[in-house]
Amino acid sequence: MATTATEPAAARPAQPDARFEVLLLDFLAYLEFERGLSRNTLAAYRTDLLQYGTFLAGRGVAATEAGGGDVGEFLAGLATGDDARPACGAATLNRKTACLRSFYRHLRRAELIDVDPTAGVRPPRKGRTLPKVLGYAEVKRLIDSVSGAEPADLRDRAILEVMYGCGLRASEAVGLEIGSIDLGRGFIRAYGKGSKERIVPVGREAVAAVRRYLRAGRPELAAGADLRALFLNQRGGPLTRQGLYKVIQGRARDVGLADRMSPHTLRHSFATHLLAGGCDLRSVQEMLGHADVATTQIYTHLSADRIKEVYFEAHPRAKS
Numbered sequence: 001m002a003t004t005a006t007e008p009a010a011a012r013p014a015q016p017d018a019r020f021e022v023l024l025l026d027f028l029a030y031l032e033f034e035r036g037l038s039r040n041t042l043a044a045y046r047t048d049l050l051q052y053g054t055f056l057a058g059r060g061v062a063a064t065e066a067g068g069g070d071v072g073e074f075l076a077g078l079a080t081g082d083d084a085r086p087a088c089g090a091a092t093l094n095r096k097t098a099c100l101r102s103f104y105r106h107l108r109r110a111e112l113i114d115v116d117p118t119a120g121v122r123p124p125r126k127g128r129t130l131p132k133v134l135g136y137a138e139v140k141r142l143i144d145s146v147s148g149a150e151p152a153d154l155r156d157r158a159i160l161e162v163m164y165g166c167g168l169r170a171s172e173a174v175g176l177e178i179g180s181i182d183l184g185r186g187f188i189r190a191y192g193k194g195s196k197e198r199i200v201p202v203g204r205e206a207v208a209a210v211r212r213y214l215r216a217g218r219p220e221l222a223a224g225a226d227l228r229a230l231f232l233n234q235r236g237g238p239l240t241r242q243g244l245y246k247v248i249q250g251r252a253r254d255v256g257l258a259d260r261m262s263p264h265t266l267r268h269s270f271a272t273h274l275l276a277g278g279c280d281l282r283s284v285q286e287m288l289g290h291a292d293v294a295t296t297q298i299y300t301h302l303s304a305d306r307i308k309e310v311y312f313e314a315h316p317r318a319k320s
Contacts, residue, residue, distance in 0.1 A: 016053030020063050024049050027106050038195050040171050048099040064107065068117045071100060075121065097121065131268040131298070132260050139164055139269055145255050152234065154217030156247050158209040159231060163248075163263065165206035166190070167270035167288050170241045170263035176230040178214075183207050192289035200287050271299040 016024070028046060031037045037045075055074045056063055075097060081087030088096070101118045108116050134142070143164070146157040162181075163173050172190040180189045181202065188202045202210075210230075221232040229238035239247075244263055252261035267288070274284050285296040 016050060016057055017062070020053040020056070023063055023103075023107065023112070024053065026110075027103055030106055031102075036195060038171075038193065041193060044095070045099050045102075048096045049103060052096075052100060064113050066117050068119070068121055071117050071121045074100075132262075132265050133272045134257070134260065134265060134269045136273055138257060139266070139273075141255050142252060142257060142261075146251055149216070151217040151220040154209075154213040155221065155231060156251055158206070158213040158217070159244070159247060160251065160266070161206035161209040162188070162202065163266040164270055165203045166200045167267045167274075168200075169267060170244050173263070174229075174231060174239050174241055174244050177228040178230055179228070180230065181210060183211060190289070196289065198286070198289045268299070271296070275299050 024046065027049070028042055031045060032042055052074055053063065055077070056066060056070065059070065061070055075093060078088040078096065079093055097118070100121075101116075104113065104116045104118045107113045143157065143160045146153055146160060148154075159173065162168065162176075166188050168176075168188075168190055169192065172192055175191055176188070181187070182189075186202050186204075186207060188200050189197060190200055191197055218230075218232060221234065221236055223236045225236050227236075227238065231239040231244075233239045233243050241263075248261060248263050248266075249258055252258045271284050271288055274287075275281070281293060281296055281300065284299065285293045288296060290296045
């Protein structure tokens with residue numbers, strides 16, 4: 001067989017076969033139109049399954065013929081990593097496992113397989129990695145550093161105040177519309193995973209920052225365009241997740257926090273600071289939009305130092 005001078009046939013990475021791609025497209029259509037999953041979730045499922053399809057193609061195994069051993073070895077490879085790809089964290093492994101289970105349940109419903117190969121598969125166990133969290137003084141330093149009167153400054157201050165004040169995901173922040181925030185009553189309507197709506201309180205500082213942005217920042221960025229998106233980019237269009245990441249990284253870099261910051265860091269800090277301040281776990285779960293309180297409980301570990309501090313302040317036998 002002829003090969004090119006630059007890439008021998010044996011060195012070319014395997015690709016999912018045409019049959020797998022048909023199965024994938026059918027599954028994604030089911031997720032979108034019958035289960036109503038968001039675009040971000042659909043994109044994550046597509047990426048995960050293409051990775052799995054490539055793995056199967058390299059083994060010469062069709063998705064409808066794969067067994068539990070194939071699925072297990074795929075997940076084990078993700079857990080250990082290799083020269084081309086670092087090891088996946090526990091959350092990523094759990095997500096990919098859930099994706100494969102959903103995919104094979106769909107194939108079973110469609111009567112394309114008789115046995116679900118994911119039935120007895122569990123993701124490889126890995127130690128839990130606690131999310132990065134900023135102290136309140138660091139959050140204050142970050143937000144207070146954005147004090148200019150230019151449209152971008154007013155927008156960025158509003159973004160930081162809202163994301164920290166409401167615990168929003170990046171996709172939720174860029175998905176906000178002007179009508180999503182009730183400045184008078186102090187509430188934001190956010191759409192989380194699976195397009196689920198939740199109402200989150202918004203504090204005075206965030207309300208004030210959004211008011212300033214709507215009054216003197218957004219009109220300049222919009223340049224007369226009639227857009228519903230709350231946060232706009234420098235060209236007058238809706239701010240994207242990539243644009244949001246650049247905004248937060250840039251502002252964090254200005255105060256020496258870039259190595260510890262991502263849009264999700266503000267969400268983690270929001271939850272941790274609420275629990276440290278005495279907010280109950282169930283309320284934090286509702287504000288974060290977690291379906292399972294177990295997901296929220298990770299923040300209780302981050303609040304242990306605060307609990308210890310309160311104990312020594314309050315317990316009569318600990319004070320002495």
